Amino acid sequence: xxxxxxxxxxxxxxxxxxxxxxxxxxxxxxxxxxxxxxxxxxxxxxxxxxxxxxxxxxxxxxxxxxxxxxxxxxxxxxxxxxxxxxxxxxxxxxxxxxxxxxxxxxxxxxx
Amino acid sequence: xxxxxxxxxxxxxxxxxxxxxxxxxxxxxxxxxxxxxxxxxxxxxxxxxxxxxxxxxxxxxxxxxxxxxxxxxxxxxxxxxxxxxxxxxxxxxxxxxxxxxxxxxxxxxxx
Numbered sequence: 001x002x003x004x005x006x007x008x009x010x011x012x013x014x015x016x017x018x019x020x021x022x023x024x025x026x027x028x029x030x031x032x033x034x035x036x037x038x039x040x041x042x043x044x045x046x047x048x049x050x051x052x053x054x055x056x057x058x059x060x061x062x063x064x065x066x067x068x069x070x071x072x073x074x075x076x077x078x079x080x081x082x083x084x085x086x087x088x089x090x091x092x093x094x095x096x097x098x099x100x101x102x103x104x105x106x107x108x109x110x111x
Numbered sequence: 112x113x114x115x116x117x118x119x120x121x122x123x124x125x126x127x128x129x130x131x132x133x134x135x136x137x138x139x140x141x142x143x144x145x146x147x148x149x150x151x152x153x154x155x156x157x158x159x160x161x162x163x164x165x166x167x168x169x170x171x172x173x174x175x176x177x178x179x180x181x182x183x184x185x186x187x188x189x190x191x192x193x194x195x196x197x198x199x200x201x202x203x204x205x206x207x208x209x210x211x212x213x214x215x216x217x218x219x220x221x222x
Contacts, residue, residue, distance in 0.1 A: 030151050033157065053157070
């Protein structure tokens with residue numbers, strides 16, 4: 001078994017972390033939508049809301065890619081964006097966690 | 112002056128009716144958005160809201176065409192959809208009001 005293959009336990013952890021992050025992000029979008037709706041004022045506000053949702057949806061469709069070949073990077077990105085903490089990934093191999101941390105470092109250094 | 116040209120007074124009435132209908136429709140969309148937001152439940156609700164706004168925006172972009180050559184039909188459509196009443200168009204020539212009524216009849220008979 002290669003260091004990059006996912007054990008049954010790891011797959012379960014990954015799926016849960018992935019879904020958790022997704023729900024957290026949706027929750028955050030819902031909160032933003034609520035805030036915007038409560039302060040509807042100008043006639044264009046409803047279209048600004050539409051633009052906001054279009055952008056978030058595009059971003060999310062791109063980001064949530066559940067292929068095992070992509071997951072390390074996806075998790076790194078979700079940690080950077082604040083939708084996952086390392087404890088959500090507890091139980092993944094040390095090798096994978098290390099790779100995620102390296103990805104995060106790399107992404108942060110490129111900012 | 113042709114029967115189809117718009118006097119200064121008619122242009123003023125038309126502009127006001129057009130803007131009034133637009134605001135009424137936006138108001139209605141805002142109400143629908145509020146209703147949906149209040150009952151957010153499933154994780155897809157936020158994308159259903161996005162789909163709804165995409166559809167309404169496309170519809171509105173198509174419908175609100177302020178060219179004098181189009182206005183008779185636009186007003187007929189807005190009356191059919193319930194965003195204008197004939198009193199909003201009071202002051203337009205009898206010729207134009209008649210044309211609007213005919214358009215409405217035609218549209219209704221084609222349903």
